[in-house]
Amino acid sequence: MVRVVLQKxxxxxxxxxxxxRGATLVLVNGDDVAVHHAFIEADRLRFDGGDQEPGSERTLKLTEAGDFVLRCGIHPKMTLTIHVQ
Structure with a gap:
């Protein structure tokens, strides 16, 4: 399963x-000028998408079960809670 998440x-x-578990997230930067930096720091899952320019995409495969918080290293109030079964 592929799920698209918009950053805007x-x-x-x-x-x-x-x-x-096994699903794939596609993170799409839908902003015109803002750069994003998606990351997860958890015991069972680490992800760092790096600086993401407008219009670009990053892919994250969810291989572990649990609850994870996807954050933006540039915009600290940006959060997405991901529940993986």
Whole structure:
């Protein structure tokens, strides 16, 4: 399963996801000028998408079950909670 998450206006859309283990997230920077930097730091899952220019995409494969928070290193209030079963 592939799920697209939009990064726009200093928000993730959606803000909460329930997915099965093995799902893939595609993070799309939908802003015209803002750069984003998506990351997860958890015991069982680490992800660092690096600086993401407008219009670009990053892919994250969810291999571990649990609850994870995807954050933006540039915009600290941007969060997405991912629930993986």
């Amino acid at each position: 206006g200093r928000h993730y859309d959606p803000k909460d996801l329930f997915l099965q």
